[in-house]
Amino acid sequence: MNNLLHSALTRALHYRTTLPTRRVYPDADAIHALTGLDEPLPNHPTDPETVLAQLDDLGSPATVAMAGGRYFGFVNGSSLPATLAANWLAAAWDQNVALRVMSPIAAKLEEVSTRWLVDLLRFPPETVVGFVTGATMANFTGLAAARHALLAKQGWNVETDGLFGAPAIKVIVGDEVHASLLKALGLLGLGRERVIRVPVDDQGRMRADSLPPLDDRTLVCIQAGNVNTGAFDPAQEICEQAHQAGAWVHVDGAFGLWALACPPRAHLARGIPDADSWAVDAHKWLNVPYDCGLAFCRHPDAIRAAMTVLAPYLLPTAHPEPSHFTPEMSRRARGIEIWAALKSLGRTGLADLIERNCQLAARFANGLRAMGHTVLNEVVLNQVLVTFGDADTTHRIIAHLQAEGTLWAGGTVWQGHTAMRISVSSWATTEEDVDRCLEAVHRYTK
């Protein structure tokens, strides 16, 4: 064990310290070398050091350098040093946090993290948190709580009786709803397409003046952070209208919710804390290792009714248990890295991280405009959409940039325009990184 873990440390240190100089996307040779893994299932044991060596020799060169400063694909954070170190220790602890009795330390860290997060995001003090895999499951969990509460008001117990014959729930989404929220609705039997789509404005924000009639059987799903533009739905107006009608408001804030923790950007999220449930990713902007999302709910009874399982062997206690707020029972103790991130950054460190990323996104946008390219969105947060001309030209340039290796950014089609999406979400990104990437763009577009 001793030599093996030291070897893992040496290899991991080499990986992290060489990130600034390595290609962001692996080259063709490294990807081809992965065929070395296509061997039959071994009949006999392999020495763990040999296992680790193969993983490092073939695996490390074929990784995408998401943990570095020049990866801008999708919305992917990196892992802060404290969270990576906490993750290693947590892996050594190997704790299951379904129940407090399984791991007092893991349960304690989730309890402390819950308190800190609720304070940080200015949510109502009664808010509870489920520590889930990511925003997709956080949306699922918040929507399950909503489904429970709306149907319970109609005298229907959806957990015991299911949805067949249940009173109908009206589900409202913005026209630029994230695909994963629709998936969560589908998983809950509410239907990916059985939704009312509300028109959006020129930044993808739901138009509050176009909401259909709302009532106490309505679930309104809004966004804090459009995946393309970073724009926020007008939460204050929507929450006011919804709550007057007795509707439930759920927020998909996969990355944008963190704006609430950043005073210069918090105005974008005005009214978001008025909602009933919220989904956010910690593996995005809090920069903890994958997989880590958070489902917040200001109605503890609703989320518990949706998620709790009871059995005599599960030792029921008077206290809520971590698994009362999550779809999973056994799971990784995700609160450990959340706690480490919040403890190491503090309120100001997190605000600085978010603000720095937003300013770097603006630097990107300014540099691209200075080269004559069109930035399609108002760069209010960390997302930049740039077009290099027609769709074919834009695709070609994205492909060149991805192959060249200085940076990695993906493509999208937004409101009829083909664009490159730049998402600045890593604590590791610096001004020098952005300038280096702008030079690469210049090389391919001059």
Ligand SMILES: Cc1ncc(COP(=O)(O)O)c(C=O)c1O
């Ligand atoms: C707005 C929004 N919602 C949900 C998701 C899904 O998050 P995850 O992949 O962590 O499940 C994303 C991912 O980018 C997102 O941007």
